[in-house]
């Protein structure tokens with residue numbers, strides 16, 4: 439398998455992860471997001487078949503987005519003199535594994551690759567966290583991969599803001 443950065447001339451074959459929004463984003467929107475510098479997409483390919491894809495963009499975790507009790511989970515990671523109202527992050531904007539490759543550890547392997555690649559490319563612009571707006575059905579997948587919930591179901595019935603602290607890799 440090969441990880442490829444989506445470019446304007448990438449061939450996009452059929453992709454089905456069981457979620458219409460995620461399927462359509464890849465085929466209809468991903469190149470436009472690249473062109474307008476909104477998000478970069480990456481494809482995991484097995485010959486011509488798209489096994490999985492994800493996209494990345496800059497983000498921050500800010501005090502306004504989460505409750506006081508949840509914000510404490512972030513703040514306690516910094517010393518007193520570094521207590522700010524937001525901290526830089528990279529967001530996983532989309533993350534999907536094709537139905538035919540599900541449950542084979544490909545999602546977790548790809549997540550480890552994202553963490554390691556970000557961790558070893560953090561010398562230019564700094565970021566501390568990886569964030570994701572997880573589908574509620576995928577929360578257990580992200581928890582299995584070391585992510586922590588930052589919002590509750592009452593705040594958003596569709597997705598849960600979760601984070602991974604890249605300092606965990608050091």
Ligand SMILES: CC(C)(COP(=O)(O)OP(=O)(O)OC[C@H]1O[C@@H](n2cnc3c(N)ncnc32)[C@H](O)[C@@H]1OP(=O)(O)O)[C@@H](O)C(=O)NCCC(=O)NCCS
Pocket residue numbers: 455456457460532533534535536539540541542543544545546547570571572573575576577578579582
């Ligand atoms: C969630 C998803 C990325 C997981 O990918 P994967 O390659 O199947 O994941 P892995 O094999 O590495 O891990 C599977 C684990 O995730 C958990 N999981 C959570 N949601 C799951 C789902 N919808 N399908 C399969 N596993 C899921 C399982 O409990 C499993 O744990 P286990 O190995 O202890 O049984 C994939 O199922 C997917 O693309 N789903 C549809 C799109 C989606 O929900 N994307 C996330 C958007 S935020």
